[in-house]
Amino acid sequence: MALFITGLIFSGATAFPLLVEMKLLARMLGAPDATSAIGHSGLTFWILTVRFGLEDMYQHYPWIAYGTDWLAFGHIVISLFFVGAFIRPEESRTTIQVGIAACLLIVPLALICGSIRGIPFYWQLIDCSFGLFGILPLLYCLRLQRLIRPSIP
Numbered sequence: 731m732a733l734f735i736t737g738l739i740f741s742g743a744t745a746f747p748l749l750v751e752m753k754l755l756a757r758m759l760g761a762p763d764a765t766s767a768i769g770h771s772g773l774t775f776w777i778l779t780v781r782f783g784l785e786d787m788y789q790h791y792p793w794i795a796y797g798t799d800w801l802a803f804g805h806i807v808i809s810l811f812f813v814g815a816f817i818r819p820e821e822s823r824t825t826i827q828v829g830i831a832a833c834l835l836i837v838p839l840a841l842i843c844g845s846i847r848g849i850p851f852y853w854q855l856i857d858c859s860f861g862l863f864g865i866l867p868l869l870y871c872l873r874l875q876r877l878i879r880p881s882i883p
Contacts (some may be wrong), residue, residue, distance in 0.1 A: 735809045736869045738822040740806025741860065745798045751786060752781035764831065775849055779856065820878045827866045835862030 744751065758763055759774045767778035787794050812829065815822035838857045844854035 731812060731819065731871050734864060734871075735812050735816060737864060737867075738805050738809035738812070742802040742809070745802035745805065748795075748798060749781070749784045751779055752784055756781055773852075776853060793871065815871065819875050823872075823875060826868055826872050826875065830872070831864055833861040833865035833868065836864075 732762045753762070755777045756764065756774075759777060761770060761774050761778060764770065764778050767775045767782065770778055811825060816847065840854045840857035840861075843849075844851075849857075
């Protein structure tokens with residue numbers, strides 16, 4: 731449960747410094763001084779496209795970033811709902827089940843909305859992986875919960 735809570739907090743915290751992260755990734759991909767995504771391909775093209783989009787948005791419409799601030803806040807708040815399951819796992823079956831359902835729902839959301847928004851398929855798969863990796867500790871916790879209270883179906 732601690733792993734799941736930490737993952738939610740970390741993924742939320744990374745939604746605050748998006749432009750800094752894109753600049754860092756561009757540097758890591760060998761394109762720190764690129765002035766355009768044209769001439770690049772694959773992941774580098776996508777990271778540069780996102781970086782330039784964020785730069786333009788922050789310059790002309792900085793208030794839109796407020797939405798990703800709320801996204802970050804939402805992740806952190808959601809993590810708080812799992813603290814009870816961490817403290818009293820025997821009484822938190824519903825919380826764990828809702829977490830599992832949310833992890834499963836990431837997959838259709840990423841694939842449907844990602845396609846509509848023009849997100850590259852490989853990036854949609856990265857988004858899907860949050861649900862697929864997130865579900866693993868929750869399934870483990872559900873299994874442990876059954877050992878704590880064998881009468882739970």
